[in-house]
Amino acid sequence: MSSKWENLQKRSYLESNARSRAIGLVDTGSFTELAGPRHRISSPHLPLLGEAVEFDDGIVTGVGLIGKKPVFVASQEGRFIGGAVGEVHGAKLVNIVRMARQSYDKMLEDNPDLPEEKRPAVVISFDTGGVRLHEANAGLLAHAELMDQFQDCKGKVPIIALIGSRVGCFGGMGFVAAATDVIIMSQFGRLGLTGPEVIEEELGKDEFDASDRGLVYRTTGGRHKYIMGDCNFLVADSIAAFRETLQEVLRKPYVEIAAMGSIGSLEKVESQLKLVELCVETAPKDSKDVWKTAGNEFPDDLVDMPLDEFLKTVKRLRDRQVPQPPSAQQLRK
Amino acid sequence: MSKQLHELTFEFKAEKPKDFSEDFLHFGVVGSGDMEVIVEHKDLDGAVRIKITSPVTGYEEVWRRVLERFVNDTGVANASFEINDNNATPVVVSLRLRQALAEIS
Amino acid sequence: MEDLIGQGRAAIDIIVDPDSFLEGEVGELSITDEDFGASAVIGTAKLNGEICTIIASDAMTANPKFPVVYAGIIGLEEGYKMAMAVYHSIKADKEKPLAEKRPLLLIVDTPGNGAGKQEEIFGMNKATGAYQMALAEARKAGHPIVAMVVGRAISGGFLCHGLQVDHVLSLSQKFNTMIHVMPITSIARITKLDIEWLQELAENNPVFAAGPDYFYKLGGVEELIDSIEAMRERIIAHVAEVRAMKIAGRDDELGPWGRGALSLERGSRQARSKVMQIMNDEFAEVAERYLS
Numbered sequence: 060m061s062s063k064w065e066n067l068q069k070r071s072y073l074e075s076n077a078r079s080r081a082i083g084l085v086d087t088g089s090f091t092e093l094a095g096p097r098h099r100i101s102s103p104h105l106p107l108l109g110e111a112v113e114f115d116d117g118i119v120t121g122v123g124l125i126g127k128k129p130v131f132v133a134s135q136e137g138r139f140i141g142g143a144v145g146e147v148h149g150a151k152l153v154n155i156v157r158m159a160r161q162s163y164d165k166m167l168e169d170n171p172d173l174p175e176e177k178r179p180a181v182v183i184s185f186d187t188g189g190v191r192l193h194e195a196n197a198g199l200l201a202h203a204e205l206m207d208q209f210q211d212c213k214g215k216v217p218i219i220a221l222i223g224s225r226v227g228c229f230g231g232m233g234f235v236a237a238a239t240d241v242i243i244m245s246q247f248g249r250l251g252l253t254g255p256e257v258i259e260e261e262l263g264k265d266e267f268d269a270s271d272r273g274l275v276y277r278t279t280g281g282r283h284k285y286i287m288g289d290c291n292f293l294v295a296d297s298i299a300a301f302r303e304t305l306q307e308v309l310r311k312p313y314v315e316i317a318a319m320g321s322i323g324s325l326e327k328v329e330s331q332l333k334l335v336e337l338c339v340e341t342a343p344k345d346s347k348d349v350w351k352t353a354g355n356e357f358p359d360d361l362v363d364m365p366l367d368e369f370l371k372t373v374k375r376l377r378d379r380q381v382p383q384p385p386s387a388q389q390l391r392k
Numbered sequence: 393m394s395k396q397l398h399e400l401t402f403e404f405k406a407e408k409p410k411d412f413s414e415d416f417l418h419f420g421v422v423g424s425g426d427m428e429v430i431v432e433h434k435d436l437d438g439a440v441r442i443k444i445t446s447p448v449t450g451y452e453e454v455w456r457r458v459l460e461r462f463v464n465d466t467g468v469a470n471a472s473f474e475i476n477d478n479n480a481t482p483v484v485v486s487l488r489l490r491q492a493l494a495e496i497s
Numbered sequence: 498m499e500d501l502i503g504q505g506r507a508a509i510d511i512i513v514d515p516d517s518f519l520e521g522e523v524g525e526l527s528i529t530d531e532d533f534g535a536s537a538v539i540g541t542a543k544l545n546g547e548i549c550t551i552i553a554s555d556a557m558t559a560n561p562k563f564p565v566v567y568a569g570i571i572g573l574e575e576g577y578k579m580a581m582a583v584y585h586s587i588k589a590d591k592e593k594p595l596a597e598k599r600p601l602l603l604i605v606d607t608p609g610n611g612a613g614k615q616e617e618i619f620g621m622n623k624a625t626g627a628y629q630m631a632l633a634e635a636r637k638a639g640h641p642i643v644a645m646v647v648g649r650a651i652s653g654g655f656l657c658h659g660l661q662v663d664h665v666l667s668l669s670q671k672f673n674t675m676i677h678v679m680p681i682t683s684i685a686r687i688t689k690l691d692i693e694w695l696q697e698l699a700e701n702n703p704v705f706a707a708g709p710d711y712f713y714k715l716g717g718v719e720e721l722i723d724s725i726e727a728m729r730e731r732i733i734a735h736v737a738e739v740r741a742m743k744i745a746g747r748d749d750e751l752g753p754w755g756r757g758a759l760s761l762e763r764g765s766r767q768a769r770s771k772v773m774q775i776m777n778d779e780f781a782e783v784a785e786r787y788l789s
Contacts, residue, residue, distance in 0.1 A: 076421050091783050092528050093776040096418040096430060100772045101476070104704050106397040108688055109447050111478035114430065122787050129787040134424040136529040138423030146704065150769040154776050166788055179788075186604065190652070192687060193679035194704040197766055199652065200717050203660035206626075210633035234626030252611040252622040252653065261565055261612045278617050315628050321620075322627035323634075325584035326579050331623055335573045338619045339562050355498055 064088065068299035072223040073247045075298060077119045077136035080184050083298035084221075084305060085123025085130050092121040094151055098246070102145050104194040119327045120155045125309055127176050131159035134184040137226035143191030144232065149201020156208040156218070163215045173313050180367040181218040182305065183239065188254060189230015202231040209238050211347065213323070217316040219308060220340050221301050222248035222290070227279065229254050237289075240320045243304050244281035244290040246366060251279040273362070277346040282361060286350055287334075288377035295366060332343050334376070351374065400444040400452060404417045404460050409469030419492035427480040429492050432474040446477035458482045462489050500672040501606065501725065503556035504626065505538060505569065508604045512645070512729045513542035523550050523582045524589030534578030535560045536570060544600065545733045551588040552579050552624035554658065555603035556648075565613035569649065572611035576624025579658065583631035586637050595744050597765055600641040600736045601632075601740040605659045606648030625657040632661040636752055641739035643732055645711065646718070650676045663739040664719045666731060667709040676718070677707030703765060716760030 067075070067083035075083070082090045094100055096114035105112050119137035133155045135142040144152070146273050149222050159181045167173050190198035212218055220239040227249030228236045236242060236250055238387035244250065253261075255269035255278075268274060277283050283288040294300040294309075308316060321327060343349045350358035361369060396460075411438055420428035434441070440463050444455060457482075473489075480488070501508050509518055520540040521528040528539070538553040556569035566572030583601065590598045610616075610625050644659040646667035654661050655676065659665060662691070668674045684705055685692040699706030703714045712718045722731050742751060749755065760766035 091779075091787075093779045094772050096428070098772075099430075099474075100768070100775065101589055103768050104702065104786055107698060107702065109396050110688075111422050111444065111447050112397065113428060114418070114476060120776065122501060122783070124787060136421055138421045138426070146766055146768050147772050150772045151776065152768065154773040158490055158776065158780060160786070162788055190678050192679060192705070195652075195684070196706070196712060196715050197704045197769070199656060199678055199755065200660065200715065200756065200760075200766070201769075202656050203629075204757060206629045206656075206661060207633055207753040210630060210637060213634075221713060231656055233622035234653075234657075236628065237620065237622045238627035238630050250622070251617045251620075252610055252625065253617060256619065257612050262614060267614050268519050278614065284620075287618075288621060289623065307736070321623050322580075322631050325581065325588070327633070328580045328584065330628050331627065332574075334619055335577065335624075338573070338615055343615065343618060345614075349621060373488055 065312060068281045068297065069303070070298050071296050072245055072298055072301055073225060073296050076138070076164065077134040077184065077186065079296060081119045081121060081132045081134040084132060084184070084302050085125055090121055090123040090132070093117060093155070094120060098144045100147055102147055102194065104145065108193050110140070110193055116145060118151050120151045125306055128309060129162060129179045130157045131179060133182070135186040135224075137186035137224050140191060142187035142226050144187060144189065144198040144201055145191040145194040146197035146201070147282070149198055149204070152183070153204045153208055155214065156205065159211050159216050160208065171316070178313060179211065179216050180309055183218065184221045184224065184237055185228035185232060185236055186224035186226050186339040187228060187230070187232045188226055188335055189232050199231070202235060205235050206238060209235070213317070217309070217313055219243065219305060221305070222250055222281070223296060223301060224248065227251070237322060238320075240316050241292070241308050242284070242290040242337070243292045243294060243301060244284055245294055245296045245300070246281040247296055248281045249276065250284050250289065268383055277362065283346050286353055286373060286375050287357070288375055289321060293366070293370060303347070352376070354378070396449045397445055398449050400446070400455060402442045402456060402459055403439050404442070404468045405439045406463050406469055408467045410467040412468050412471035414496055417492060417495060419495055420488050422476050422478045425479050425481065426473055426484060427477040427488055429489060430474045431492060432472050434470060436460055436470050436472070437471045440471050440473065442467055442475065443472040444477055448477070454482055458485050462486055466490070467495055468488055468493065472488040499666065499746050500648070501604065502673055503569070504551040504647070505555050505606050508606070508645070508647045509538070509551055509553055511725060512602070512604070513549065514546065517543035518551060524585040526581055526585035527661045528578065528601045532561055534572070534574035536572065537567050537575035537578050537684060539578060539582035544602065544736070548599045548603040550582055550599060551604065552582055552601065552658070554607045556606060560613055563611060563613065563615065567617065569584065569607045569623060570611055571622060571654060573616055573619060576591050576621075576628045576657065580628040580631040583628070583635050586640060587635050590640070593685060595639040596740065598639045598641070600643065600740070602732060603642070603644040603658055603662060605644050605646040605650045605655065606650050607654035608651045609654035610657060625653065628657055629661045633665065636661070636663055637748070639743050641689055641736045643735050643739065643744065645728060645732055646674055646676060647672075648674065652678045660717070660753060664735045666720050666722055666735060667712070667718045668725070668728070669721045669723050670709055671726070674709045675707070676709045676712045680707050681705070714763050715765045716756045716758070716763050719759070758769060
């Protein structure tokens with residue numbers, strides 16, 4: 060078992076499957092899968108439409124340990140219908156977050172001086188395009204439930220997002236990820252709301268060519284999100300690299316982790332509005348324009364630079380920004 | 393015009409049977425052109441039962457050939473297989489089943 | 498009036514106390530720049546004599562700064578503007594008891610979120626996420642929040658502006674109300690399934706069908722309303738009901754989680770509760786190892 064876990068560590072996060080990621084992210088031998096394939100709870104809706112099913116409905120949920128900390132893990136499988144959220148898939152994701160929060164409540168009741176090292180955490184490995192069309196309404200409702208559970212976790216349980224898989228994190232799951240406390244990405248991870256094809260449809264191919272991989276990556280990819288401050292950490296593409304940064308984050312006190320998120324309070328919204336103001340002022344035609352605004356004199360060089368060098372040289376937008384409330388001028392023009 | 397998932401069930405007996413003793417084994421991802429399998433020990437008097445759930449029809453004979461060969465080659469016996477298939481080719485099916493059994497060692 | 502599609506502002510006037518709507522003002526928040534988040538309408542009105550925050554979309558006013566924001570689409574500015582209206586409602590009533598927390602009323606007629614290049618570069622997902630988190634916080638702080646679907650409640654737009662409230666109400670199908678992720682014609686095209694057969698399937702399984710009736714069956718909508726005139730009275734009744742439930746500590750029966758239970762009552766989403774139960778049972782067996 061342990062040799063197997065060790066083998067997982069070196070593996071590419073991008074190429075791994077959802078279960079390997081889940082097992083490899085927590086301490087060796089500590090992962091217990093909940094409602095796994097053994098229970099054969101596949102979608103009741105897909106068979107009616109003649110679509111293939113999976114015993115876990117495309118998501119691995121379970122609990123493991125990192126040190127003494129119970130870590131509630133959800134890991135989506137992008138290879139199964141694009142990791143899309145249907146009724147069962149969504150319910151598993153919602154419930155693992157709820158379970159973490161309830162566990163915290165229970166632990167606190169048993170021990171009012173619960174040490175930080177034992178405070179439960181939620182880790183979600185995203186690999187999804189959002190709602191599953193074949194059971195779209197149930198999938199949509201699950202998204203709302205998830206945001207509700209996230210809010211219940213505020214002040215109690217940190218939620219960490221990992222994005223380094225092939226499908227990335229789009230559609231409704233894009234704002235679910237935005238609502239987490241910390242986002243860890245690899246350069247292969249992509250995060251957004253609207254997928255490239257839909258933007259092309261909206262704006263026309265001249266404005267946005269969805270088949271242009273370079274364009275797609277510099278609009279939603281890990282490097283761009285890191286520059287924008289929309290991902291907190293950019294890591295190498297291995298399970299070990301994600302795990303290491305996850306451990307580093309989880310060693311921090313909860314208040315420090317909670318402060319890292321982009322949204323979730325009036326102050327954070329006001330600070331985001333400064334960025335929107337910047338968008339209006341600079342009217343960027345391409346992400347590279349924003350990279351330049353952030354202080355990167357040669358934005359083209361950032362695209363293919365080795366990761367280590369990128370992390371050393373890159374200027375981030377938030378380095379430059381001093382968050383302050385929206386100007387009176389903006390609101391009362 | 394309706395589409396449904398289809399089920400196929402086969403039973404084979406290997407020429408040189410080797411008991412499958414694991415309680416439970418799961419392997420694979422139901423990606424496009426791929427499959428997953430659950431294998432469980434089951435007393436079947438040396439036989440192997442394989443159930444396939446697939447959106448594709450009309451390949452019963454191909455399945456029979458691939459699975460029979462797999463059972464004979466590996467000698468797997470007293471086991472129940474459940475496969476969720478999504479258009480896997482015979483080569484992929486054969487590979488995944490062998491990889492699944494290799495997980496034990 | 499046959500329907501209210503594109504008539505977000507008119508809907509406000511139909512619902513709130515006459516001439517009581519003060520646009521741009523919520524607690525300490527005061528927005529007078531007409532171009533800022535132009536497709537979103539926020540403000541304060543009286544509802545049955547009580548101060549109430551109003552959040553709606555204005556399908557007639559495009560945002561001049563963002564070309565993809567028109568027809569009631571929620572763009573970057575709109576999402577944050579709506580979020581600010583919520584946070585300022587919480588702030589204004591911070592010290593008040595549950596019985597006096599102002600209600601929030603969402604008037605829903607939106608085709609979705611801004612789908613543009615600048616939106617993705619700057620993170621549209623944060624704007625729409627911020628608004629939802631604000632609503633969830635306000636709901637849990639004790640504000641009764643009701644959404645009234647008067648037109649289009651489409652996919653991510655509905656999630657952002659609608660599904661995060663205590664109770665969702667919708668005008669019934671005869672008002673051309675649209676609630677869906679994707680129309681069934683598009684689902685038929687993508688899944689290559691026969692549309693008539695899909696419609697037949699939807700009768701017994703509303704998980705992919707479009708329309709308020711199906712969301713009602715799924716527990717995604719608390720009540721369907723059959724006349725435009727009845728909206729005001731029903732909203733007032735729901736605000737009172739939600740407030741009473743909060744005072745009684747029955748928060749779990751409200752909002753997205755409450756609608757989970759409602760779906761079971763209405764005979765749908767059974768797999769949801771089944772899989773949750775299995776997880777809970779399985780975890781109970783190993784919890785000791787992780788939590789002690």
